[in-house]
Amino acid sequence: MVEAGMHAGQLLTLIIIALALGMDAFSLGVGIGLKGIRLLDILKLSALIALFHILMPLMGIFTGKYVGELLGSVAASAAGGLLLLLGGHMIYSSLRGDAVSSINHRSAWGMLIFALSVSIDSFSVGLSLGMFAVDMLLAVLLFGLAGGGMSIAGLLIGRKARSSFGEYGEAIGGVILFTFGLLIIF
Template identity: 45%
Template structure:
């Protein structure tokens, strides 16, 4: 009976990891619209996976005390960051002979990973209240988001080749729309 409960808990956590990874997939599709090398795609997925470990871990450790305050703040910050990244991609896609302003390297990669993983902080707060297994949870969240980010970036890369010079504007629109979606769910 205990094995059944454990399997049921793991399945629930896996579904939650997929739900959190959907952000990474869709935002990765948008970011994949700019020209990226496979090495960059690997680093981006790995970074987002690490952030999907750190953010829910921080949320789980903080727990119930701050859950009411940071839940909305995380959504607001994530939405605003995605709006800014999307708007910059759209704006700079119309500039002639300019490389894209938003590049997923350095601070741009950190901001990108942070914007995608902020919702996992709120989920971590909730899971901390219920006493979820911390190590299993954060490893599962990180692994699933990393895989889904890679999938999104590779799909976006295919669309980038298909749409050519308009692909960055399309990717910016995806990020911008996702930012609006986050803000509307507050």
């Protein structure tokens, strides 16, 4: 009976962590969706984000406790910095118009940058989880499911809202990413 209660508590904790990690993917999705994205690109980017939400905590788990203590706050700051850069660039390019080339979310490089920016905090979570006796397979699968699912939701919401915001969609998306970057850093 006690063991079942501990398992249910662990599952609930992992679900909450997965949803918290997926919030970055959701906000990025809304930002990119406001810029405009095709349905096929939504699937590609969300699958890549889900994969990164699985691989990053696994890398964190295998990296070990020592590095976790050393890099825990650095990983969060790096994620925030990436979101600040991406958001700032989106704001700048929307204000400057076609004169500025923005990061192409359709390219492999652009997708990798976006997926890494929202998944890097999963690395530090993996470092922390590696020190506890949790079901690692369940944890990383929940992280991947939440990251991928929340990015799909964000991308679809942003894509739908784009028609309401018109030419300001990219700027609003950039402000969203920039704000989340600030929240992560501070």
